[in-house]
Amino acid sequence: MEINASELWEKTLKFLKYRIKEMDITEMDYNTFFKNVEAGDFSNNILSLNCNSSLIKDKMEKYKKDIEETVNDIFIVSDEKIKISFSVRSKELSPDNIYRIKEHRNKMKTGLNVKNRLDNFIVGDNSKLAFNACLAVVESDVSVYNPLFIYGGSGLGKTHLMQAVGNAILEKSPEKRVFYCTTEEFINDYITAIREGRMKNFRDVFRTLDVLLLDDIQFFEKIFARGGGDTEEEFFHTFNKLQESGKQIIMISDRYPKDIKNLSKRLESRFVAGLSVEIQYPSYETRKAILENIVETKKIKIDNNILEYIAESVSSNVRELEGILNGITARANLLKERITLQQVQDEITSRMRSQQSKINAEKIIEVISEEYSIPISDMKARKKQQEIVNARQIAMFLLKDILDLNLTTIGGLFGGKDHSTVISSIRKIEGKIEESTVFKKELDRVRQKIVQ
Missing domain, CATH: 1.10.8 (Helicase, Ruva Protein; domain 3)
Incomplete structure (x- = not known):
């Protein structure tokens, strides 16, 4: 009797559903991983299973023995046991799906780059949780982890991952209204809508979405520092409308929501109400x-x-x-x-020299000033407000750490502070690094901004 691979896998999945506690896996893992595996073919007593990503394959390999036991419990072909083989396959869209997606995107710009897909995102220990959460969002028919907040340093693949979610959702449900934009673009569109009297159109676009993907949330820090109360009010109501309607919101930032300055408590509480996941630097x-x-x-x-x-x-x-x-x-x-x-050695050396030549004391102080919203003139003055002192001490520490300037030179950059003041400032920052992993991450992020 010929065995149909798809039917065999479907039956196996149903049996596995009853064994998840015995196999020590959660309901979420079952939905995220096991359901993202499809049957390939069955020949020579080998059931080939196709995984939608390398992460899923790696996870499934851990349960290979349990799956093989289950398959052989429910179906006996011969004296020879059935074996399982996993592979990663790139999901190809059918011509019909391609047409429907293109038709949808012609009607409404999505802002998505179609090259950003889940199957070409390389998953490591640094991004496993974020990727897992994104898979759950794609697979669920209702909004989950809402909002999903992904944060981490620059160049780690956050935008790729978020856009991949948008593309995957459109592949699954081409009729959905999915839109990606940066926070700066959202604000610019809002200002233009006010100027041109198109607020109804603006709200019709953003408040009727099924999925909003918003990048660079930390940009709000600058806008709200300038007194952007109207902008905050508009975004707050847009956010609320989507969330109350059960629509999915995914946001990206270079820092954890509570570390974004100038956010109102109502926005901050909403940002952390869902799931916040960090993408760290890759191993x-x-x-x-x-x-x-x-x-x-x-x-x-x-x-x-x-x-x-x-x-x-x-x-x-x-x-x-x-x-x-x-x-x-x-x-x-x-x-x-x-x-x-x-x-390769020459290329890397050349890039390092180029980076170092662009970093000077002025740039470091400017980045600190911008990052902590403290004017350079205040940092160089003798003002003793805590937030000014904090920014000044960080600047002194990084001037020593990155450029290895002598203490007298550093003191001179801040209105002629003596070397004992500089030493004290550097030691205080060193102490904070030892005491707080949160502060250490904050400093690493600032350092990364400087060297980039």
Whole structure:
């Protein structure tokens, strides 16, 4: 009797549903991972299962033995046991789905880049929770983790992941109204709507969405610092309308909601009411996987030991990794050369020198001033308000840490402070780093802004 792979997997899933407690998995994991696996074929007593991403495959491999036991409990083919084989497959859209998505997008601009997909997002320990939450949003027919707030440093793939959710939702339900924009674009559209008397149109667009994807939420910090009360009021009511209607909201920021300054308590409480997940800097293994994915996608010929060297040498973010690969690939193509380790070393050294040459004391002080909304003139004066002292101490610490300026020079940049004041400031910041992981993360984020 011929066995249908799909029917076999469906029956297995139903039995597994009753065994999840025994297998020590949660209902959420079952819905997020097991339901994102589809049957391939069944031949030679091997059931091939297709996973929608490498994360799902890695997770399913851990339950392979349990799944094989379940399959063999419910279906006996011969004396030979049925084996399970997992693979990752890229989901291809049917011509009908492609047409429906294009038709929908022609009627309403989504702001999405169709190249950003869940199956080409490299998942590591740094992003596993965020990716898992995004999968749950896509798979659920109702809004979950609402709002979903994803935060982390620049260049870590937050925008890719959020746009991938939008694309996946449209693939599943092409009729849905999904819209991606930055916070700055939202504010600019709002101001233009007021000026041109199109507020009804503006509200019709934003308040009737099924999914709102809003990037760079930290931009509100600048607007509200200037007294943007009307903007906050409009966003507050838009947010409330969508949430009350059961519509999904996903937001991105470079910091945790409570670390965004100038937010009103009502907005802050709404931002943290859902699920906040952090994407951290990638580990060596994740950086290597990202490089391998880029190489495979762009069909770049490069030795594995060179990829290992890049992954070991560059620990900042995904954009930097891709930038280095693009640089050395362009050179190799233009000069008809083979990519060598020496070329890669030269490229990385050149980029480091370029970055360092752009960093000076003035830039560091400007970034601190902007980050903490303290005028440079106040930082250089003898004012002793706590928020000014705090910004001044951080600036002194980073001037020493990044540029290794001597104490007298640092003191001179702040109105002639003596070296004992500078030493005291640096030690206070060092103490805060030891005492608070939250403060350490804040400082790391500021440092990253400076070096970028």
